[in-house]
Amino acid sequence: MNILLTGGAGYIGSHTCVALIEAGFTPVILDNFSNSQPAVLQRLAQITGQVIACETGNVLDTPWVEDVLRRHGIAAVLHFAGDKAVGESVAQPLKYYRNNIGGAVSLLEAMQAAGCRTLVFSSSATVYGDPASVPITEDFPRRHTNPYGHTKLVIEDMLAAMQTTEPSWRLGVLRYFNPVGAHPSGLIGEDPSGIPNNLMPFVAQVAIGKRPFLNVYGNDYPTPDGTGVRDYIHVQDLAEGHVAALQALLDQGKSFTVNLGTGRGNSVLEVVKAFEQASGRPIPCQMAPRRAGDVAQCYADPALAKTLLGWQAQHTLADMCLDTWRWQSSNPDGYK
Ligand code: NAD
């Protein structure tokens, strides 16, 4: 069965390609390489022993996306394509509204035209804004604190509206918590351009000596050690979550919205310590003011995903650090 992955050359999409092949599906990648490298395709072939079909182009090009869906006889779409940097979304909001919301509208129109109505969408824990308490269940109020988060919220609402009008759509909305880690082969992983915004890639670059120290953004939060607490989830678990979501849509035909997280929260200092152990390298830290827009704690209640999809995260924080380190140390300059 042929499955289209928009943004399939990116960090989460590439790991999901491998999991789909292992589960017996045939992935087809659609990507414009705005935030990824074509070199990932050779790495995927090395891991899977298969050449994965890739269509290079923009998801905003509706007639072309429709043509791709028809030519490959696509049964379902996993929609990863989009921009994801919170800070950039504040600086360039229109880029985010066009690419993320415009991209989703374009994809849905192409799917309607091609008669494909099964979709898994990459949403985010960002839709919970600053949660009133933790762990977070799916019925928590949704808010946005930046244009990126707003795009995820609008797309979720758009999907719900479409479902009301056309009940035949099968929609799986996955709210990811903090994806980290890499494939255990060390051949694919997260390859941020420029200075990483996120904690784990930044820590990895400190360990390899590319950056002198980590700025710890705030040590006066109401958390056990004062630093921010997040639900870090191994990208391999996330990839398996997509396979489980796809399978549930195909088997049961019912739409759902679920958290994909571990249910555990780890502080910045706990991540640093785990990474020092995994890499055997020191991670010098410097305390810095809180980063604007950050929340103190954010972690999932992942029970619904277990009930609906039979999925549960398996990897520990130590696994996440070991696999990130293997990827970082064997590819110090990413895919370049
Ligand atoms: P990524 O940037 O590595 O992958 C996104 C891919 O989409 C890239 O390969 C990029 O080239 C492609 N792309 C972007 N715009 C496109 C367009 N108009 N047409 C075709 N291709 C396009 O990001 P990721 O970390 O793999 O994230 C995937 C999805 O998951 C995104 O929608 C992101 O918002 C969401 N998400 C990510 C995180 C995270 O922390 N990584 C957390 C929550 C949600």
Ligand code: UFG
């Ligand atoms: N942090 C530092 N130093 C850094 C980077 C991060 O101390 O150099 C801290 C942050 O203050 C926060 C924690 O590490 O306490 C995690 O920060 P990340 O930037 O890695 O992740 P966020 O939780 O801020 O955000 C990420 C994505 C969002 C997404 C959210 C929920 O960037 O897009 O997870 O999925 F919405």
